[in-house]
Amino acid sequence: MTIRASDRGASEQFYLTVLSVLGIEPTHRRTEITAWEDFAVMAADGEHPPTRHLHVGFVASSRAEVDAFWRTAVDLAYGDDGAPGERRQYGEDYYAAFLRDPDGNSVEAVVHDGTRRGGCVDHLWIGVRDLPKSAHFYTTIARHTGLRTGTRWPGGAQFAGAWATFALIQDGRPPTENLHLAFPAPDRTTVQQFHEAARSAGYRDNGTPGERPHYGERYYAAYVRDPDGTNVESVCRS
Numbered sequence: 001m002t003i004r005a006s007d008r009g010a011s012e013q014f015y016l017t018v019l020s021v022l023g024i025e026p027t028h029r030r031t032e033i034t035a036w037e038d039f040a041v042m043a044a045d046g047e048h049p050p051t052r053h054l055h056v057g058f059v060a061s062s063r064a065e066v067d068a069f070w071r072t073a074v075d076l077a078y079g080d081d082g083a084p085g086e087r088r089q090y091g092e093d094y095y096a097a098f099l100r101d102p103d104g105n106s107v108e109a110v111v112h113d114g115t116r117r118g119g120c121v122d123h124l125w126i127g128v129r130d131l132p133k134s135a136h137f138y139t140t141i142a143r144h145t146g147l148r149t150g151t152r153w154p155g156g157a158q159f160a161g162a163w164a165t166f167a168l169i170q171d172g173r174p175p176t177e178n179l180h181l182a183f184p185a186p187d188r189t190t191v192q193q194f195h196e197a198a199r200s201a202g203y204r205d206n207g208t209p210g211e212r213p214h215y216g217e218r219y220y221a222a223y224v225r226d227p228d229g230t231n232v233e234s235v236c237r238s
Contacts (some may be wrong), residue, residue: 001039001121002180003051008043012100014078015041018099021069022060022109024120038164044178052177055106055125059115060188061113064096069109070097081106105228117163124166126179126230131157131170135138138168140201141224143185144194144234188220194234195222206231217218 005011012034016026019036027096028035030231033042039058044050060066067084074080079100087094096110110122130132150158153169166181185191185221192209199205205225215221221235 001041001056001124001182002033003041003054003103004044004048004178005041006044006050006103008041011041013162014073014101015039017076018022018069018073018078018107018109019120019142021072022065022120024058033141046185050103051104051105051179051180052103052178053174054176055108057096057110057122057124058106059120059122060172065110066095066097066109068110070099073099075147079104087158097237103152119164123164125169126166126228127173127175128170128228129175130227131155131168134170136166137198137201137203137226139189140203141183141194141232141234142197144185168205176230178229180231180233182221182235185234185236188236189238191222191234191236193203193219198224203227207233 015036024036026034027037031116035041039056042048055224060069070080070084081100082098084097085095087096087183091112094110094112096108101107101108115122137141138159139149142148146161147159150165152158152162156167156169158165185194187211195205195209205223206225207221210220212219212221216237219237220234221233223231223233226232
């Protein structure tokens, strides 16, 4: 997942600060990007406006880490969006705290029995305009991205990978804007099938299958847009 920041320096400092409390350190830093495993921040520009109205939950290893995540940020005058505590509406053992990043995105630290192992993102909530249409898009590409359908409720539809999940939400909140999601593919054929499945279903092409050497050696990817404009990628790096 990549987000665009209106002030990259401010957003980078925010995430460096709060994620380090969770033991999550940068895995990749270049002039244009800072990444923490499966989460990255880049600067917004004329072609890529800032990411807005996203919710991302990061993995914590203990309730004490959740507490420290929140306290560290609040002491530095970052936006409070919910003090540490149990959130039983999400699960009997769900313990979390919530902040706002410099662009207003909701940022959570969470620990629960099903917290993912490997990677740093536990879940995303993505606001959508039309839940059935958005759910249909992700169902269309599911077999090519390793996704499986999860919980459904009147205002949301969940999809799950090996551990992390994301939910499409239509509950009156604004749709998420200017988000990039990338799904790993085991081979180039899967990338091609992902692109063909989306295009055959009428979804918008955002980049045909091919090598992208500016992203790395043997980087092979394809891109499409979901119904809300999210840039969705399938990528094979081998």
